[in-house]
Structures are given as C-alpha cells and as structure tokens.
Amino acid sequence: MSRALPVLTVLAGIVAIWYAAAVWMNAKWVYDQAERAGQQVTWAEVIPQTMNQTRPLLPPSHQVGAELWKGLFGQAVTSKRSLVYHGYVTFKGTMTGFGLGIIVGVLLAMAIVRFRVMDQSVMPWAIISQTIPIVALAPMIITLSSQLGISGRDVPKAIIAAYLSFFPVLVSMVKGLRAPDQMQLDLLKTYSASQTETFLKLRLPASMPYFFASLKVAVAASLVGTIVGELPTGAIEGLGARMLIGSQFGEPLIMWAALFAAAILAGLLIVTVGLVERLARRRMGVPA
Amino acid sequence: MKDTKSLDQPVIEAKGLNLVFQTSDGPVQALKDVNLTIGKGDFVSFIGPSGCGKTTFLRCIAALEHPTSGTLTVNGMTPDEARQKRAYGYVFQAAGLYPWRTIAGNIRLPLEIMGFPKAEQEERTERVLELVELKGFGKKFPWQLSGGMQQRASIARALAFDADILLMDEPFGALDEIVRDRLNEEVLKLWARTGKTIGFVTHSIPEAVYLSTKIVVMSPRPGRITDVIDSPLPKERPLDIRDSREFIEIAHRVREGLRAGHQDD
Numbered sequence: 001m002s003r004a005l006p007v008l009t010v011l012a013g014i015v016a017i018w019y020a021a022a023v024w025m026n027a028k029w030v031y032d033q034a035e036r037a038g039q040q041v042t043w044a045e046v047i048p049q050t051m052n053q054t055r056p057l058l059p060p061s062h063q064v065g066a067e068l069w070k071g072l073f074g075q076a077v078t079s080k081r082s083l084v085y086h087g088y089v090t091f092k093g094t095m096t097g098f099g100l101g102i103i104v105g106v107l108l109a110m111a112i113v114r115f116r117v118m119d120q121s122v123m124p125w126a127i128i129s130q131t132i133p134i135v136a137l138a139p140m141i142i143t144l145s146s147q148l149g150i151s152g153r154d155v156p157k158a159i160i161a162a163y164l165s166f167f168p169v170l171v172s173m174v175k176g177l178r179a180p181d182q183m184q185l186d187l188l189k190t191y192s193a194s195q196t197e198t199f200l201k202l203r204l205p206a207s208m209p210y211f212f213a214s215l216k217v218a219v220a221a222s223l224v225g226t227i228v229g230e231l232p233t234g235a236i237e238g239l240g241a242r243m244l245i246g247s248q249f250g251e252p253l254i255m256w257a258a259l260f261a262a263a264i265l266a267g268l269l270i271v272t273v274g275l276v277e278r279l280a281r282r283r284m285g286v287p288a
Numbered sequence: 289m290k291d292t293k294s295l296d297q298p299v300i301e302a303k304g305l306n307l308v309f310q311t312s313d314g315p316v317q318a319l320k321d322v323n324l325t326i327g328k329g330d331f332v333s334f335i336g337p338s339g340c341g342k343t344t345f346l347r348c349i350a351a352l353e354h355p356t357s358g359t360l361t362v363n364g365m366t367p368d369e370a371r372q373k374r375a376y377g378y379v380f381q382a383a384g385l386y387p388w389r390t391i392a393g394n395i396r397l398p399l400e401i402m403g404f405p406k407a408e409q410e411e412r413t414e415r416v417l418e419l420v421e422l423k424g425f426g427k428k429f430p431w432q433l434s435g436g437m438q439q440r441a442s443i444a445r446a447l448a449f450d451a452d453i454l455l456m457d458e459p460f461g462a463l464d465e466i467v468r469d470r471l472n473e474e475v476l477k478l479w480a481r482t483g484k485t486i487g488f489v490t491h492s493i494p495e496a497v498y499l500s501t502k503i504v505v506m507s508p509r510p511g512r513i514t515d516v517i518d519s520p521l522p523k524e525r526p527l528d529i530r531d532s533r534e535f536i537e538i539a540h541r542v543r544e545g546l547r548a549g550h551q552d553d
Contacts, residue, residue: 186352201400
C-alpha cells in the first residue's frame with residue numbers, strides 16, 4: 001500500500017486535470033450548438049454535455065476507458081475492430097524488431113570492443129544514425145523494401161523497430177564489455193586464457209547488468225519504431241494504423257483507445273523485461 | 289613430496305634486468321640492473337616504498353611485463369614459456385572474485401580454462417577450499433564473505449592448479465591488522481605444507497620479516513635492489529616470534545636499508 005499510494009495520488013491528479021481540460025475544450029462545441037439553436041445554456045447544463053459527445057475534442061477518461069474496453073473485449077479477438085488483434089500485430093512487429101536490434105547491437109558492440117578500427121569507423125555512424133528523425137526515414141524504408149519485392153509490412157516494420165532499438169543495446173554493450181578492469185584481465189592472462197575465453201568467461205558475464213538495463217530502453221524504442229512503421233498510409237493493421245484511422249476519419253475515441261492500448265502494451269513489455277532481468281540477476285548471484 | 293634433484297637449480301633467476309616504461313612524460317626506469325636468485329621453497333618478500341619496482345618485478349616474473357634488457361628465467365625457461373607451463377599462481381591486491389560465480393565457481397575458473405576434467409575440477413576445488421580453511425563456503429557468492437575470506441578464496445584460486453610458484457602482490461594490503469595477522473599465519477602454514485616457492489610484495493616491515501626466508505629491500509627512482517637479507521629465523525614461527533631479539537634486529541636492518549635507499553634521492 002505504501003508503494004501504491006504515491007502512484008495513485010499522481011493518477012488521481014492526472015484524471016482530475018484531464019476532466020477539467022475535457023470540460024474546457026469540449027464546452028466550445030456545446031456553446032456553438034446552443035447558439036445555432038438560439039438558446040442560452042448555463043454552466044450546469046454545459047458540463048454534462050461535455051462528458052459524452054461522439055466526437056469530442058478531448059474525450060474524458062471514462063469515454064476512453066469505455067472505448068478501450070469495447071476494443072479489447074467487445075468482440076472476438078480476431079475481429080478487425082479488436083484492439084487485441086491490432087495490439088498483437090504491433091506486438092509481433094515490436095518483438096521481431098527488438099530481436100533484430102539486440103542481435104545487431106550485440107554483434108556491433110563485440111566487433112567494436114574487439115577491433116580498434118571498428119571503434120573508430122562504426123561508432124560515429126551509429127551515433128549519426130540516431131540523429132535522423134525516424135518519421136522521415138520510415139516511409140523510405142517501406143517504399144524501398146516494397147521495390148525490392150518484399151511484400152507486406154512485416155519486414156520494413158521490423159527494420160524500422162530494429163533501427164531504433166539497436167542503439168541503446170550497442171552503447172550499453174560497448175560499455176559493459178569494457179567493464180572488466182586491468183586486474184581482472186591480467187588474472188586471465190596469468191592463466192594464458194585465449195581471447196575467446198576472456199570474452200566468454202569475463203567480458204560477456206560482466207556486461208550482463210548493462211545489457212539488461214539497455215533492454216528496457218530498447219523494447220520501448222522498438223514499440224515506438226513499430227508504431228511509426230504502421231503510420232504511413234496504406235497500413236491497415238496494428239495500433240499505429242488504428243491511430244491514423246482515428247485521426248483521419250475524425251474519430252478521436254478510436255485514436256485515444258489505440259493510444260492507451262499502445263501504452264498498456266509498452267507497460268507489459270517493460271514489466272516482462274524487468275522480470276527476465278530479475279531472473280537473470282538471481283541466477284548470477286546478485287543480492288536481491 | 290617434491291622432487292629434490294633440482295634443489296640447487298634456481299627457480300627464478302634475474303641477471304642485469306632493466307625495464308624502461310615509455311610514458312607521455314618521457315622514459316621511466318622502473319627497474320635498474322636487478323640481480324636476484326630465488327631457490328626452490330624460498331619465501332621471498334619484496335619491500336620498498338611505492339615506485340620502487342617491487343610489483344613490476346613480480347609482474348616480470350609472471351610475464352605480465354617484459355624487461356627491456358637482461359635475462360630472467362623461471363624454472364629455467366623464459367617467463368612466457370613458464371606461464372604456458374602453469375609455473376605460477378598469482379594473487380592480486382584485491383581478491384577480484386567474479387561476483388556472478390560462487391566461491392567454488394571462482395576457484396574452478398583457472399581449472400576450466402586449463403581444461404581439467406570435470407571430476408578433477410570438483411576434487412581440486414574441494415581440496416584447496418580446505419587448504420585455505422573455507423570448507424563449506426563453496427556455494428556462497430563473494431558478496432556473502434568478508435574481505436579476508438574473499439582474499440583467502442583468491443589464494444585458493446591461485447593454488448587450484450598446483451603451480452610450484454605462488455606470486456602474491458600485496459595480497460593483504462587492503463585488510464585490517466587483525467585479519468592480516470591471521471592470514472600471515474595461515475600463509476606460513478600453507479607454505480610449510482605445500483613447499484611452494486613464494487614471491488610476496490609488501491610494504492609492511494613486520495609482515496616481510498615474519499614471513500620471509502629472504503627479504504629483498506628495494507628503493508625507487510630508478511627501481512633497484514638495495515639489500516638482500518637472508519633471514520636466520522627458524523621455519524616454525526609463532527606470532528610472538530615478533531617480540532624476539534632476532535626479529536627486531538632483522539626489522540632494524542630492513543628499516544636501515546629502506547632509509548639508505550631514500551637518502552640518495
């Protein structure tokens with residue numbers, strides 16, 4: 001309870017501000033309607049009318065909640081209207097990109113730590129790659145991959161997600177693989193250990209805390225990348241596509257529900273990564 | 289237990305050893321004209337102020353540094369060859385145990401790298417744990433042990449593969465006086481039981497005199513040997529030997545040697 005209380009307090013604060021903002025932003029529509037009808041409305045009449053408009057400027061939380069509930073549980077999970085279905089599509093893209101990002105990040109980090117020339121040549125480009133706005137890059141990757149004859153959105157989406165998620169893994173792994181100090185390296189030298197043994201027995205295990213710390217950032221980045229990959233016109237599946245449809249067809253409720261579904265997905269992914277990390281830490285003997 | 293035919297052959301022999309480090313401030317003479325012979329079963333302490341090259345010399349024996357000129361042989365081989373033949377175990381100033389391995393896992397580390405069969409790894413680990421009086425602690429992780437126990441585990445790790453030479457670089461420097469006394473006693477017992485040749489770097493005069501059969505006094509800038517004292521103390525050394533007249537005399541001579549090294553700075 002002592003841990004939940006501060007969180008709940010902040011949540012209550014956010015909901016209160018949200019309702020106040022919803023009343024304030026949606027009231028204009030109520031006044032416009034009344035003016036057109038030549039009527040006068042009082043504040044007491046305005047407030048209830050801001051709470052359940054079909055196309056509110058800012059839907060209040062209970063409307064978003066209801067839409068989210070309907071999207072999640074209102075139909076079969078295989079339905080094209082189901083947020084579970086779209087969430088799954090996004091989840092699949094996120095995990096593919098995440099896995100690809102981990103592989104690329106770890107392999108590059110290994111090469112950079114092993115070869116000086118890689119450190120000097122690849123690292124600056126890795127940093128530059130992250131300064132390009134992904135929103136600008138995503139449509140190009142999609143166009144390019146369809147020109148290369150790759151059908152469907154899965155591959156370009158995974159590439160975009162991996163593009164964002166490899167970087168935190170790379171930076172952390174470079175730091176982690178370099179974490180062992182001179183004394184620990186000397187110790188292995190006294191055993192005449194080979195490069196491979198030094199890597200497997202010292203550098204790799206020493207880098208694990210850094211690796212897991214980077215995974216939380218990487219999985220969130222991968223989700224963002226996947227959603228961005230679903231945004232460009234033409235996509236019909238995934239939470240990103242759902243958000244775009246909501247905004248294009250003037251259905252703010254759909255957009256907000258998709259947004260919250262994405263937030264829930266992000267939360268689940270981060271909690272899962274955290275659990276895996278806890279398990280790994282326990283196996284590696286770190287005090288709880 | 290050990291073969292006796294090589295008794296007269298030196299285990300470690302340095303002749304005219306020089307080592308110059310190239311630093312950004314120009315060359316630094318870390319070792320100058322070092323001549324030293326260490327026989328089988330000797331307990332040799334290297335003592336001197338920091339910068340005198342005592343650790344550097346130990347690292348040369350371990351082939352972690354390479355002399356610029358002169359000759360250095362370990363078991364009649366070059367230090368590099370000797371290392372390949374697992375001539376020595378090295379104990380560093382910090383225990384340096386891997387936090388992700390148990391104590392037994394840490395001791396197994398050199399055995400895994402050297403390719404000992406699984407069953408023998410277990411058997412050797414058990415044996416050295418007993419030797420350093422850590423029996424029953426094999427399944428613990430390093431953070432669960434005190435600093436003194438961690439250092440004992442690191443000694444066990446150096447002993448696990450049965451090298452004839454044990455090189456120790458200020459192994460108890462970071463420990464408090466009481467723990468240090470106990471570990472000194474244990475190292476002596478270990479030495480008596482195993483008959484190993486031990487090279488021991490310290491900057492504590494009582495520690496050097498208490499442990500050694502041979503005390504090498506060194507001085508800095510450039511790092512060199514100023515005195516080599518063969519200790520007349522018996523092999524059996526209870527802690528209170530440190531109050532005996534002989535002990536005090538040797539300690540006095542070491543102190544004089546250290547002071548002489550400082551005068552010509």
